[in-house]
Amino acid sequence: xxxxxxxxAARMDSSPTPAGPRPATRWRVRDVTTGDLPGLxxxxxHLHRDYIIGMLTLAxxxxxxxxxxxxxxxxxxxxxxxxxxxxxxxxxxxMVQVSPQAQGRGAATALITALEHRxxxxxxxxxxxxxxxxxxxxxxxxxxLGYEQVRTERRSWQEAGPGGPPVTRNVTVLVLRKLxxx
Numbered sequence: 510x511x512x513x514x515x516x517x518a519a520r521m522d523s524s525p526t527p528a529g530p531r532p533a534t535r536w537r538v539r540d541v542t543t544g545d546l547p548g549l550x551x552x553x554x555h556l557h558r559d560y561i562i563g564m565l566t567l568a569x570x571x572x573x574x575x576x577x578x579x580x581x582x583x584x585x586x587x588x589x590x591x592x593x594x595x596x597x598x599x600x601x602x603x604m605v606q607v608s609p610q611a612q613g614r615g616a617a618t619a620l621i622t623a624l625e626h627r628x629x630x631x632x633x634x635x636x637x638x639x640x641x642x643x644x645x646x647x648x649x650x651x652x653x654l655g656y657e658q659v660r661t662e663r664r665s666w667q668e669a670g671p672g673g674p675p676v677t678r679n680v681t682v683l684v685l686r687k688l689x690x691x
Contacts, residue, residue, distance in 0.1 A: 534580050534614050538623040541565060541575045541588060548584045551608045554669040564590050564604060574627040578607070578620040586611035591624045591636060599686070600628045602638035605647075617650060629689045636689060639664055639682035648683065656685035 543565060552561065567573035573592045577585035587607035595601045602624055607616045628636045639662060640648050662684050670676040 534611070534616070536586075536616055536619040537579045537583075538576050538619055539579065540568070541577045541585065545577060545585050549588070552588065552606060556667050556669050556675055560604065560666075561588070567592060567594070574624065575604075576620060576623055576627070578611070578616045578623070580611060580616070587616045587620045589620045589624050591628050593628075593631065593633075595637075597637075600631075600633050600636045602628075602636050605638070617647075618654065621651075621654060625687070625689055634689055634691070635686055637684055637686045639684050641680055641682055648685075651685050651687075654687070656687045658683050659686045660684045 541561070541564075543562075546558065546561065549558070549561065552558070564573060564575045568575040568590070572594050573590050575590040576588070578587040578589075580586045585608075587605075589605035590603050592601045592603060602621070605617065605620065605624075607620070625636060637659070638651065638656070640651060642648070661681050663679065664682050665677055665679045667675040668678050
């Protein structure tokens with residue numbers, strides 16, 4: 510088990526809220542556990558829960574690192590993984606998401622930074638991820654953190670259908686890569 514990583518408080522976020530600017534938060538990053546499952550309703554429906562369980566299995570087998578970023582209450586406010594099984598040999602960062610109440614407060618940056626550290630600790634010099642072209646906020650964050658587009662790629666996954674069975678979503682994603690510091 511890896512140690513918990515404490516991340517310094519993010520700067521004050523000036524995003525408008527009814528109460529004014531949101532206070533800075535000190536984020537803690539740790540491994541996701543099965544004990545987190547009951548509190549992850551914000552992540553999506555039953556299909557996404559199945560993906561989470563699958564990622565926990567990969568992490569348990571050493572094929573991935575699956576991390577949670579936690580605020581003061583200790584529960585996960587964000588999740589993300591880096592898989593080490595890509596045929597390209599380059600780790601693939603995936604499933605990065607932050608709860609609505611933690612967005613804009615440095616949680617995603619803390620999570621991504623911790624995932625990069627895990628990949629680097631395993632000896633990898635770069636990491637890749639995919640972002641949908643219409644996810645402008647995430648794309649802007651990744652580029653701010655040093656990611657650069659290297660190609661586009663078709664990806665597909667199952668999502669809950671509107672009131673019915675799962676549907677397959679096929680999307681062309683921007684594949685971004687970052688060279689990790691030595």
